[in-house]
Amino acid sequence: MKITYYGHSVVLVEAEGKRIIIDPFLTGNPKATVQAEDIQVDAVLLTHGHADHFGDAVEIAKRNDCPVIAVAELAEYCSSLGAKAHGMNLGGGHHFNGFHVKFTLAFHSSSLTVDGKPIYMGEPAGILLTMGGQTFFHAGDTGLFGDMRLIGETNSIDAAVLPIGDGYTMGPEDALLAAKWLRASRVIPVHYNTFPGIEQDGDGFCDRLHKEGIEGKALKPGESLEF
Numbered sequence: 563m564k565i566t567y568y569g570h571s572v573v574l575v576e577a578e579g580k581r582i583i584i585d586p587f588l589t590g591n592p593k594a595t596v597q598a599e600d601i602q603v604d605a606v607l608l609t610h611g612h613a614d615h616f617g618d619a620v621e622i623a624k625r626n627d628c629p630v631i632a633v634a635e636l637a638e639y640c641s642s643l644g645a646k647a648h649g650m651n652l653g654g655g656h657h658f659n660g661f662h663v664k665f666t667l668a669f670h671s672s673s674l675t676v677d678g679k680p681i682y683m684g685e686p687a688g689i690l691l692t693m694g695g696q697t698f699f700h701a702g703d704t705g706l707f708g709d710m711r712l713i714g715e716t717n718s719i720d721a722a723v724l725p726i727g728d729g730y731t732m733g734p735e736d737a738l739l740a741a742k743w744l745r746a747s748r749v750i751p752v753h754y755n756t757f758p759g760i761e762q763d764g765d766g767f768c769d770r771l772h773k774e775g776i777e778g779k780a781l782k783p784g785e786s787l788e789f
Contacts, residue, residue: 563696564788565721567781569593570756571615571703573723577694580604580660584689584700587617593756595784598622607663607691608632609702610672611639611683614756620645631656631663635684636672652685664690666713668704670731688713696720696789699746703753706736714745720789722746725753726767727760734767741776748777748789 566574570593571585581603588594588601591614598618605628606619616636623630623645630640630647637649650656655664666688673680689700690713699713699722713719722744725731731753732740741749749771754762764780771778779787 563694563698563720564786565698565723565750565781566786567750567752567783568596569783571609571700571723571725571752572617573700573750573752574601574603575691575693575698577696578660580693582607582661582691582693583622584691585609585615585617585702586619586622587614589618591617591756593783599625602626604628604660605658606630607689607700608636609668609689609700610670610686611636611674612672612703613674615703616674616683623647631658633665633672633684633687635682639674639681639683652687655690660693662690662692664692666690666699667707667709668702669707670703670705690717690719698722699744701725701740703731706732706740710740710743714743719744719746721748721750721787723750723752726751726762726764727754727756728762729759731760734762734770737767738770738774741771741778742774746776748779748787750787751778751780 634649637647641647670686768778
């Protein structure tokens, strides 16, 4: 499996010829190292509807003739904009061609501003993505919650991305505890240093992970991790 980080919470996951992008906020992302028109994928996955995660999802899906996979309300919205979409919900899983997706709990909110008003886009989610016999967990934008223990106990997670920005998501202290509970083999911090208010030390967070016996890697935008 290969994970490429494009800043904020954008990750591209590749395995056995399949390419999946999660939360493709590229246009307007000051940390992005690629443009939306450069992305070639088999599916777009969304954790929730906020603009800094929804991003270029519809454009990418249309250009690649691939589905947006999201919680039902958000998938329906993408479909209304002309994209292929596959709706699911929390706790549900589905086998696609070459990969499996399951949505987990995430404690956050989810909306998009349409015509100047925030519109509900379904519940926020985390994503368990299994490809090539390995499982990747994208926690989405979440606070710490106890069932992260259960997610770790019932899944063998090869790599996880966790938000550390604080303010809108977990901060480093809670993310460190989440990493322990999830039992992931590798942890990548995300959702930090994109904008004022979410500045954090990603390398310092990973140093703390290492002291707990957890492999951590603070990827720079455009950098990949392969395992």
